[in-house]
Amino acid sequence: MIDPLARLVGELSRLPGIGPKTATRLAHHVLKAPIGEARALAEALIEVKEKLFHCSTCYSITAVDPCRYCRDPERNRKLLCVVEEPFNIEPLERTREFKGYYHVLMGALSPQRGIGPDQITLGPLLERLEGVEEVILATNPNVEGEATALFLARLLKARGLRTTRLAFGMPVGGDIEYTDEVTLGRSLAGRQEI
Amino acid sequence: MEAIYVLATTRSFRTAQLADCRRHGKDGFWLTGEIAAPRRASLQLSWSRGGRKRGVNGKATSLAEHLAVLPVVVWTAADADLWTGAPALRRRQMDRGALGLRTSALESISRYRQALGQKRQLLQQRVSKERLVAWNGVLAAAAATVIAARADYVQRLRVTLAAALETSGLNLPPIDLEYRPSPSVDTQDSSQLVGAIEEEMARAGTQELRRRLVLLGPHRDDLVVQWQGRPLRKVASAGERKALGMLTAAAHGQVLKGSGSSPIYLLDDADAELAKPTLKAVWRAFDGISQLFASSNRPEVWEGLNLDRRWLLSDGKLSPR
Numbered sequence: 483m484i485d486p487l488a489r490l491v492g493e494l495s496r497l498p499g500i501g502p503k504t505a506t507r508l509a510h511h512v513l514k515a516p517i518g519e520a521r522a523l524a525e526a527l528i529e530v531k532e533k534l535f536h537c538s539t540c541y542s543i544t545a546v547d548p549c550r551y552c553r554d555p556e557r558n559r560k561l562l563c564v565v566e567e568p569f570n571i572e573p574l575e576r577t578r579e580f581k582g583y584y585h586v587l588m589g590a591l592s593p594q595r596g597i598g599p600d601q602i603t604l605g606p607l608l609e610r611l612e613g614v615e616e617v618i619l620a621t622n623p624n625v626e627g628e629a630t631a632l633f634l635a636r637l638l639k640a641r642g643l644r645t646t647r648l649a650f651g652m653p654v655g656g657d658i659e660y661t662d663e664v665t666l667g668r669s670l671a672g673r674q675e676i
Numbered sequence: 677m678e679a680i681y682v683l684a685t686t687r688s689f690r691t692a693q694l695a696d697c698r699r700h701g702k703d704g705f706w707l708t709g710e711i712a713a714p715r716r717a718s719l720q721l722s723w724s725r726g727g728r729k730r731g732v733n734g735k736a737t738s739l740a741e742h743l744a745v746l747p748v749v750v751w752t753a754a755d756a757d758l759w760t761g762a763p764a765l766r767r768r769q770m771d772r773g774a775l776g777l778r779t780s781a782l783e784s785i786s787r788y789r790q791a792l793g794q795k796r797q798l799l800q801q802r803v804s805k806e807r808l809v810a811w812n813g814v815l816a817a818a819a820a821t822v823i824a825a826r827a828d829y830v831q832r833l834r835v836t837l838a839a840a841l842e843t844s845g846l847n848l849p850p851i852d853l854e855y856r857p858s859p860s861v862d863t864q865d866s867s868q869l870v871g872a873i874e875e876e877m878a879r880a881g882t883q884e885l886r887r888r889l890v891l892l893g894p895h896r897d898d899l900v901v902q903w904q905g906r907p908l909r910k911v912a913s914a915g916e917r918k919a920l921g922m923l924t925a926a927a928h929g930q931v932l933k934g935s936g937s938s939p940i941y942l943l944d945d946a947d948a949e950l951a952k953p954t955l956k957a958v959w960r961a962f963d964g965i966s967q968l969f970a971s972s973n974r975p976e977v978w979e980g981l982n983l984d985r986r987w988l989l990s991d992g993k994l995s996p997r
Contacts, residue, residue, distance in 0.1 A: 625790040625794060626794070628813075628817075629791070664780050664784075
């Protein structure tokens with residue numbers, strides 16, 4: 483029989499960003515916690531798997547299909563924001579600036595990780611463009627995210643859609659003196675007239 | 677000297693693995709140094725099986741910030757082949773220079789390498805030419821910044837190397853440095869650089885798919901040195917190559933100094949089997965620099981040269997001479 487503590491450490495180690503040391507620390511924390519807390523954690527894990535799934539339209543995480551974003555009639559049907567992962571939606575929602583619909587790609591192009599156009603939700607994206615006038619490409623500003631944005635931009639522009647990309651620049655409340663050269667350089671390149 | 681270099685750059689000039697830098701029988705190592713100029717700071721670097729940890733003034737920082745604290749100019753016996761060996765040596769030299777001028781070049785170089793790795797992988801799969809376009813776009817944007825940074829460094833090195841040659845008084849003809857970027861583009865026209873590179877990459881697409889190789893980009897750049905129109909590698913003697921290698925280290929340091937930094941020079945096995953008069957001439961190019969450490973196993977050739985201090989390393993212990 484496997485030692486229950488070793489089993490918990492092993493399972494926690496499989497989570498992204500959790501190494502053996504952190505897994506051991508978390509496992510000991512669970513061991514010390516009251517049984518009620520441990521049970522609540524276990525139930526939360528099961529509940530997430532049993533009750534949540536991807537929206538059949540936009541691929542965000544939801545308990546009801548279609549999701550609350552896709553069901554919302556107040557949103558602007560002409561605007562579609564494309565993100566890499568479901569958890570990218572929440573920060574955009576918190577801005578309260580965007581009132582369009584979302585589409586989650588479920589990843590970004592990465593030949594090294596075996597992710598090509600067939601491994602992301604490209605087909606469903608192209609199928610839901612009727613009535614859309616502008617697509618905002620909100621993929622991450624890393625190599626994979628940039629390549630994905632460029633790849634999508636070509637396809638979308640060929641369909642006559644206005645295609646935009648999130649701007650890069652200095653953080654609000656930041657100080658020029660402490661801004662790194664790359665960010666400052668991009669801020670200069672993307673400067674706007676006032 | 678290796679300890680100073682590792683502390684300053686988080687890498688070794690001797691080995692690709694930091695694991696090889698620890699003492700025999702030890703699990704890791706820890707380095708710390710107090711930097712007095714250009715700004716007072718302390719640097720830390722440790723390595724163990726868990727990985728490397730770096731710090732500036734006791735705090736974890738980005739690699740670019742760490743590198744900016746203590747600029748170093750290194751010369752080892754391997755650098756004697758700089759001008760005649762594989763192009764990869766000269767690309768490394770140009771990247772050292774680009775980083776020395778602006779640590780933000782690190783982001784561009786790293787981004788280019790990531791995009792290159794992705795495109796190489798893509799070429800191994802049987803894909804259409806259209807699939808290359810997006811990666812060419814990312815690659816061209818990163819390539820443009822790498823090429824511009826290398827071109828800027830070479831332009832400065834050209835001036836300082838000519839001055840170092842003149843200061844040395846060595847009876848060598850003037851040399852000409854020519855940066856050959858890949859693809860061959862006009863590096864002066866920065867506004868058109870990305871577009872020009874992307875265009876060349878698109879042209880090479882069919883051939884790249886056939887050969888499954890990335891044929892264009894700064895990973896294929898070279899820096900060609902000529903003596904009166906003839907390639908240096910064909911006409912220079914072994915001694916001339918070594919002397920030029922060391923003069924390049926001096927000139928490289930002057931480039932960094934010109935941009936406001938004050939590098940420490942580390943010359944390993946510095947006599948480089950040079951005859952005493954040649955060493956004396958080369959040594960003149962290092963006159964007036966702030967701090968330099970040199971090692972040699974021929975103490976006799978250093979007699980009469982302008983040195984502040986000398987130590988003898990024997991049985992693992994340093995003693996003043």
